[in-house]
Amino acid sequence: xxxxxxxxxxxxxxxxxxxxxxxxxxxxxxxxxxxxxxxxxxxxxxxxxxxxxxxxxxxxxxxxxxxxxxxxxxxxxxxxxxxxxxxxxxxxxxxxxxxxxxxxxxxxxxxxxxxxxxxxxxxxxxxxxxxxxxxxxxxxxxxxxxxxxxxxxxxxxxxxxxxxxxxxxxxxxxxxxxxxxxxxxxxxxxxxxxxxxxxxxxxxxxxxxxxxxxxxxxxxxxxxxxxxxxxxxxxxxxxxxxxxxxxxxxxxxxxxxxxxxxxxxxxxxxxxxxxxxxxxxxxxxxxxxxxxxxxxxxxxxxxxxxxxxxxxxxxxxxxxxxxxxxxxxxxxxxxxxxxxxxxxxxxxxxxxxxxxxxxxxxxxxxxxxxxxxxxxxxxxxxxxxxxxxxxxxxxxxxxxxxxxxxxxxxxxxxxxxxxxxxxxxxxxxxxxxxxxxxxxxxx
Ligand code: FES
Ligand code: FE
Numbered sequence: 001x002x003x004x005x006x007x008x009x010x011x012x013x014x015x016x017x018x019x020x021x022x023x024x025x026x027x028x029x030x031x032x033x034x035x036x037x038x039x040x041x042x043x044x045x046x047x048x049x050x051x052x053x054x055x056x057x058x059x060x061x062x063x064x065x066x067x068x069x070x071x072x073x074x075x076x077x078x079x080x081x082x083x084x085x086x087x088x089x090x091x092x093x094x095x096x097x098x099x100x101x102x103x104x105x106x107x108x109x110x111x112x113x114x115x116x117x118x119x120x121x122x123x124x125x126x127x128x129x130x131x132x133x134x135x136x137x138x139x140x141x142x143x144x145x146x147x148x149x150x151x152x153x154x155x156x157x158x159x160x161x162x163x164x165x166x167x168x169x170x171x172x173x174x175x176x177x178x179x180x181x182x183x184x185x186x187x188x189x190x191x192x193x194x195x196x197x198x199x200x201x202x203x204x205x206x207x208x209x210x211x212x213x214x215x216x217x218x219x220x221x222x223x224x225x226x227x228x229x230x231x232x233x234x235x236x237x238x239x240x241x242x243x244x245x246x247x248x249x250x251x252x253x254x255x256x257x258x259x260x261x262x263x264x265x266x267x268x269x270x271x272x273x274x275x276x277x278x279x280x281x282x283x284x285x286x287x288x289x290x291x292x293x294x295x296x297x298x299x300x301x302x303x304x305x306x307x308x309x310x311x312x313x314x315x316x317x318x319x320x321x322x323x324x325x326x327x328x329x330x331x332x333x334x335x336x337x338x339x340x341x342x343x344x345x346x347x348x349x350x351x352x353x354x355x356x357x358x359x360x361x362x363x364x365x366x367x368x369x370x371x372x373x374x375x376x377x378x379x380x381x382x383x384x385x386x387x388x389x390x391x392x393x394x395x396x397x398x399x400x401x402x403x404x405x406x407x408x409x410x411x412x413x414x415x416x417x418x419x420x421x422x423x424x425x426x427x428x429x430x431x432x433x434x435x436x437x438x439x440x441x442x443x
Pocket of ligand 1: 081082
């Protein structure tokens with residue numbers, strides 16, 4: 001019931017019922033109410049540059065195909081044949097003129113229209129209508145290269161959904177008029193943990209960075225003469241909580257950029273010189289871009305990325321309550337020099353990727369938590385989410401939206417209270433107007 005869902009998250013006392021990470025019934029409800037209604041990241045426009053190019057992926061646990069159409073638009077349809085439910089397209093990506101189901105041969109065009117049924121005339125009733133049996137179609141919208149899809153016809157459009165999170169997304173997506181493109185391939189790996197650990201951490205958890213052993217990985221990858229003081233645990237920074245929805249972002253101020261972690265060449269490109277100056281010019285009307293350091297962001301529910309030079313973008317695809325598949329890709333300014341693109345692709349493999357040294361640091365925590373949560377006692381003791389609660393606010397009006405101190409759980413509370421609302425409210429009429437509240441803000 002709605003009441004019992006509300007009791008799982010206590011934003012006033014700052015408590016989380018750990019069953020939100022393990023319960024199978026709650027998970028089934030998430031597939032319906034969170035993943036069935038939210039805008040979900042599928043990929044980048046440049047994954048499918050030419051007509052007929054496609055990428056197969058997931059919306060929640062539903063397989064989908066994302067295809068570039070003849071008219072340049074992108075369509076997303078359910079990757080499931082309506083005959084007996086076989087996957088229509090079994091490849092990861094490619095180029096196609098049509099898709100033929102490998103079970104009995106029903107064929108679909110690239111827009112997902114059923115165009116051929118073997119032995120239709122001989123074997124099917126005369127009133128069988130192919131147009132009734134095409135796969136389900138999702139809504140598709142693109143924000144500055146990122147392709148999102150939504151099953152729900154009632155959901156607000158993508159821009160309304162992203163709301164005041166867009167200036168923060170722009171620090172990665174809008175540095176140049178040319179926009180961004182994907183470099184390298186889609187990387188995929190499995191982490192045996194609940195999707196919310198990953199999504200919430202990228203939304204608002206800068207707190208872990210000084211403890212979770214990222215620092216060792218940083219130092220190991222730097223030139224010998226690097227000044228290490230830029231990596232001191234930092235006290236300055238903010239987190240941003242979107243006015244509605246659980247989107248959040250955390251960032252340091254006046255310290256090492258994320259790009260320092262991907263080597264001197266990429267760092268230079270992102271921190272000084274013409275590309276940086278141009279980005280500054282484009283972005284400074286919205287926020288003091290030049291002061292922003294390492295940062296991370298989540299667009300609710302399961303799209304996360306690391307702006308400012310790391311540029312890994314991922315979807316945490318849920319696979320049951322206890323597992324995710326991470327699908328990650330790297331984007332770069334489209335007009336960056338080739339040597340920057342090559343070096344960023346290489347550095348990404350070293351840092352945030354399937355075998356990346358930073359990636360392991362984060363994932364290991366989530367796996368250990370998930371293991372512990374198999375226990376009965378582990379599931380019954382509430383978890384603490386009190387950082388920043390009733391603490392005098394640190395809103396910084398130089399940055400758009402509601403901001404608080406970088407070490408706070410305002411964003412976590414916003415993330416989970418939006419999750420509760422998505423899980424318990426049936427209509428967008430009530431989901432729409434009431435914004436998530438940051439509790440520590442004051443003028
Ligand atoms: Fe696709 Fe039968 S399941 S043609
Ligand atoms: Fe981390």
